[in-house]
Amino acid sequence: MSGAHDNGNPPRKRKLIEVALPLEAISKASKADKDRKVGTIKNIHKWFAPMPAPAWRALLFAATIDDPGDAARRAELLDIIEGLVPDKGTAPSEETLKRARAALVEQGSELPTVLDPFCGGGSTLVEAQRLGFPTVASDLNPVPALVTRVETQLVPSVLGKPAVTGPGDGFEGIANDPMAGFLADVEHYARLVEQQVREQVGHLYEPVEGGEVVAWLWARTVPCANPACAIPLPLYSSPWLSKQKGREAWLRPVVSGPKVRFEIGTGVSGKIPDATKRAGRGKFTCPACATDVDEKYLRKVGAAGHLGLQMLAVAVDDSSGRRFVPAPDTADAAQLDTPDEIPELDFFADNTKQFSPPLYGLMRQADIYTPRQLHVLGAFCDAVAEVPQWVERDGGDESQATAIASVLAICVSKLALANSSQTRWKIDQRNGSSYVQPGFGRQAIQMLWDFAEVNPFGNTGGSWLSQITAVASGIKALPRAERPGVTRQVDARKAGALVPAGTALIATDPPYFAQIPYADLSDYFYVWLRRAAAGIHPDLFGTMATPKTDELVANRYRQGDAERARQYFIDGFIEVFSSLKEASRSDLPMIVIYAHRQEESKDGEVSSSAWDALLEAMITAGIGVVGTWPLHATNSTRQIGQGANALASYIVMICRPREATAVSIDRRGFISALRQQLPDALRDLQQSSIPAVDLAQAAIGPGMAVFSRYTKVTEPDGSGMHVREALALINDELARVLSEQEGDFDTDTRWCVRWFEQYQWEQGPFGEAELLANALNTSLHGLEDSGAVKARAGKAVMLRPEDLPSSFNPVEHHRVSVWEVAMHLSRVLEGKGAGSGVDAAGVLLAQVRPRIDDEAIKELAYLLYNICERKGWSDSARRFNNLVSSWPDLQTAARAAERQGAVPTQDSLAFDATAEGDEEDLLF
Structure with a gap:
């Protein structure tokens, strides 16, 4: 160890x-x-x-x-x-x-x-x-x-300090926790902040009758490339709004006058209309005239300032669950005036790999927000900036005022993470339900053509109250x-x-050398934190942007x-x-x-x-x-x-x-x-x-x-x-x-390694295979008998793990090599359905333990990965890396199988070499 x-x-x-x-x-x-x-x-x-x-x-x-x-x-x-x-x-x-x-x-x-x-x-x-x-x-x-x-x-x-304004109502059960008073204060002042912001900008968010809006779903638009087509082309990547069983919902585009409007389709019967996105980067097709546009066109119109926004649908939660309604005719959030005070910082346009919006004319931080998102985030920042005065007015001391306001500033920064055009509408691959995914799925600010605008005054993910709940859960995880x-x-x-x-x-x-542009990415948060917290942390927020010149990347x-x-x-x-x-x-x-x-x-x-x-x-x-x-x-x-x-x-x-x-x-x-x-x-x-x-x-x-x-x-x-x-x-x-470890393997395995290094899973000359077998004191006939190789019509080929027979039983098989066991373990580990997975592979590992050393199997996987990496064989490399990475779980499963009596023990196996066949064909 x-x-x-x-x-x-x-x-x-x-x-x-x-x-x-x-x-x-x-x-x-x-x-x-x-x-x-x-x-x-x-x-x-x-x-x-x-x-x-x-x-x-x-x-x-x-x-x-x-x-x-x-x-x-x-x-x-x-x-x-x-x-x-x-x-x-x-x-x-x-x-x-x-x-x-x-x-x-x-x-x-x-x-x-x-x-x-x-x-x-x-x-x-x-x-x-x-x-x-x-x-x-x-x-x-x-x-x-x-x-x-x-x-x-x-x-x-x-x-240990009591709450400034008395007990809160959101953190029951922690009366003996020295953090209780502080958390109650955070919740209390968070609600005051929301109340003030709602009074200022709440009118920008129209309610939907009978439910609470979760998110408004948007697509960017460009003028159609066909001069005879007057509609704005909505750029969206999937028609699906939900794939949850019994609640399937999707977009049905309808050309109506000078634009495309969207109806909501339900169920899975019939043909689901395609999205405008096509295979390939930056390729879309107009639903009205079928004219294609490409990335070059998108960059051109973007640089000319012709990108627009169109609401696609609205996600609503009500007593029966989640439903989707068409965008209202009054959907004009994109037409609001931009507030006077906005993040004027430019993106680092030279690094288009990690900052792609400038390629399409979106040059500033402010450009990745809808106008009403700029209004609401600014309002939250300004309200949080007043919190220290509120706390001191209510009798709190300076340390309480600073701590409470700092946590709420962090909540505003997190609110921005879920309230920009970096926010995706995602379909859960496991159950088909839909949800909002905040930005930074990668260490980058990407150009997204369709996105979700969260309801900041709601109760679901991305809202102000959800940020308070999340941050509070993180604070409760801190030591006292x-x-x-x-x-x-x-x-x-x-x-x-x-x-x-x-x-x-x-x-x-x-910092990880050149992998992550920390300072440039941090500006996304900094512009809001500075507005909310510069008054209480002047040492941190005295500059317009995060320091870049001295950053050690x-x-x-x-x-x-x-x-x-x-x-x-x-x-x-x-x-x-x-x-x-x-x-x-x-x-x-x-x-x-x-x-x-x-x-x-x-x-x-x-x-x-x-x-x-x-x-x-x-x-x-x-x-x-x-x-x-x-x-x-x-x-x-x-x-x-x-x-x-x-x-x-x-x-x-x-x-x-x-x-x-x-x-x-x-x-x-x-x-x-x-x-x-x-x-x-x-x-x-x-x-x-x-x-x-x-x-x-x-x-x-x-x-x-x-x-x-x-x-x-x-x-x-x-x-x-x-x-x-x-x-x-x-x-x-x-x-x-790693190559010297090959000497610890049986002769069949050494042949397989040499052949694999030269041909991987492709065919090679029979004569060459036989010469290699003779040199390593084994036989091609014996290798065929073991099930690892096929030799036909003057050719020899190694069997892929997925092509090996599922009937393999190492207890009964008279010729078992490290190679064969490793390939079968990989087959079972990566297979689908019954008889596959970690537990099944663990049973197989337990069965071979009396005859094959565990460490030899793992050493072989390391060696094969090293070969694949040098050769550029990525799929095979992934397979052998997975075998090594799963090794602790395989051993645990093997021990469980042994305890449960699912495999024979060492003492129950007695192999008679002469009874099984020619001695030279036996490995043990």
């Missing part, structure tokens, strides 16, 4: 994090946290790619507690960590927290201040406070700085911290100065080109790590989390500008990697997919300043050291069931632990080895180790 490696330096007292962690428990809790929808600090405000809270809880404890050097005591500490990370992703019990705090106190030394210079959504500091640590947070970006300030500084400052933390808006290069030198535990999840659009952006990132992080090294307490490691995949360059070399840059900065600053841990924490709706080079795992790097006694080494010595230490580290990673897609990235940690222990690795020409070259050597060693 160890992820740390001895670096050859004089012994020092190691922390538990450098020796052992219960990775499976932490990963399971982290996945559950990612999937949780309510009762988590993520409900407080949107942030990008947040680190799971349970992981931080475990890592902070393990980084501070000494490794006892005693197996029994270490097991007790690991048990505490498992208690800190309940498998449902919830907060730990108070009893577990008392055990953890007591263990930290027993150690004798004063608890360090946890410092995170990239505080983001605040999970690092929140979990530090849960364990009793003092905290200091910073971020250059005012949005995360405000969120973390609310969580760790403002809320703790009002704990005894002392407030400190949160500042500070450039990370200077964050080390926020604490006395040598006093901090550094724990941070730095490799933004090639700002730096000029990719190489200058990379160097800017490196130079900045050299300063960051140098500053943090001064702040770090000498007996504690630093925790640095990173999650970025390597990518392949044009010449086929696997590398990563992100890893190169971060590690080069770290090493230049005199910091070395002494250990790594992979944590798997991907949720089912993760925003950056594999296609965007995201990891399914977080890589936890345990770092310390490089020892003063460190020496240099030459290239040959470095490779020799890699070959001595990397194989064991890779086996540790494989045993943790890290997804195959992440193995190469996780191997960077132990590889760089070797590289960074030296002051210099000298190339033959006398120059110092660059990080990129070191990473290439680590990749080479990874491939070598």
Whole structure:
């Protein structure tokens, strides 16, 4: 279970994090946290790619507690960590927290201040406070700085205070909670805010008789490209409003005079009319004259200012459920005058990959809102700006006024997330019901042609009251911290100065190189937060927009080109790590989390500008990697997919300043050291069931632990080895180790691996297959008999998993190879219907255990994934990655099958080699 490696330096007292962690428990809790929808600090405000809270809880404890050097005591500490990370992703019990705090106190030394210079959504500091640590947070970006300030500084400052205006009526059952008074105040003043806003702009939202409006559904329009057709062409992507059984509803376009109006069709009988959207990007067809328009045309008319809006339908909830009504003839929200005070900030138009509205003439933040959305959001901001005066008028003190108003400002920011043209009308794939999906399904502001406008005064998702409820649930998930933390808006290069030198535990999840334009995306929230909260947080909202120039990301659009952006990132992080090294307490490691995949360059070399840059900065600053841990924490709706080079795992790097006694080494010595230490580290990673897609990235940690222990690795020409070259050597060693593991497989499996690497699932010459079989001391006839291969008409072909027979019984089958078992496991795992899925695959795994080593199957899956990634075989790569990723669940299912007696035990199997056939054809 160890992820740390001895670096050859004089012994020092190691922390538990450098020796052992219960990775499976932490990963399971982290996945559950990612999937949780309510009762988590993520409900407080949107942030990008947040680190799971349970992981931080475990890592902070393990980084501070000494490794006892005693197996029994270490097991007790690991048990505490498992208690800190309940498998449902919830907060730990108070009893577990008392055990953890007591263990930290027993150690004798004063608890360090946890410092995170990239505080983001605040999970690092929140979990530090849960364990009793003092905290200091910073971020250059005012949005995360405000969120973390609310969580760790403002809320703790009002704990235990009675409600300013007496008990609220929305938070029953928490009378003994020191947060009760504050939450009651939040609800009370939220209702006052809504009342004032409704009085000002409520008339803009026409009611629907007999129900409450959930959302108005809109489409953008363009003039039809046919000069003889006078109608505005509505651009919408689906006719469906709901696919819920018995409540199916869809749009029926009807050409009526100078425009298209929409009726509501119900049921599923008959032909459902097509939407105007066609296959392909930016392609639509006019429902009146059938003229097609393309993206080029859309950009042209958009740039000319000819985009319009048309209401398609209205979603209404009544006593019988959800129904849809046609857009009223008076649907004129799009024709309202734009308010005087609007977000005048321009989009970052150079980055059209993540900010596409400017391509169609929508240049400003204000352009992605309907006029009445601008009216209502502005009204909410202005009302919240008055809240501090209301609180003080009612007898509240300054801390209460600041905390209440700050939370309500966050609610306005969240309201904007669900009240712009970034909001989609989604159909649930599971049950066909429909709902509003807020913006930022990706880390981008996209051009959406059809969208949902939420009713801000309703009770469903996206409304003002729903934001209050969601944020309150997130606040209730905060610890009842005894002392407030400190949160500042500070450039990370200077964050080390926020604490006395040598006093901090550094724990941070730095920006992901060039993947996410945090500052540009944050302007979406900043424009509303500034209007609502500048009066109470002048240090955060003194500028018109979020700071961009000093943001530590490799933004090639700002730096000029990719190489200058990379160097800017490196130079900045050299300063960051140098500053943090001064702040770090000498007996504690630093925790640095990173999650970025390597990518392949044009010449086929696997590398990563992100890893190169971060590690080069770290090493230049005199910091070395002494250990790594992979944590798997991907949720089912993760925003950056594999296609965007995201990891399914977080890589936890345990770092310390490089020892003063460190020496240099030459290239040959470095490779020799890699070959001595990397194989064991890779086996540790494989045993943790890290997804195959992440193995190469996780191997960077132990590889760089070797590289960074030296002051210099000298190339033959006398120059110092660059990080990129070191990473290439680590990749080479990874491939070598995986290939050597092939020697542990049976001969049938070794043949299959060699054949697969050359032909995958395609046919190859029979003669070549037979020569390879002879060379590996097996036979093509035997391979056919095993069911893995077909050889006919001078050709040989490997059977795909889905083509293998479902009748396979490994207990009765006389010739069973690691390859055959792995393929059948994949077939069952990914199959549909009865006899498929994790439980069925677990039974199969239990059946083969007396004859096949579990680890050999998993090692084969890693090897095959590595081959597929190098060859660009994405579908097969996905299959083998899924097998590895499912391994813990498969083992659990196999153990359950064994307990239930569903499979024979080792003792019940007695194989008679001579009875089954020729001895040379038998593997066991």
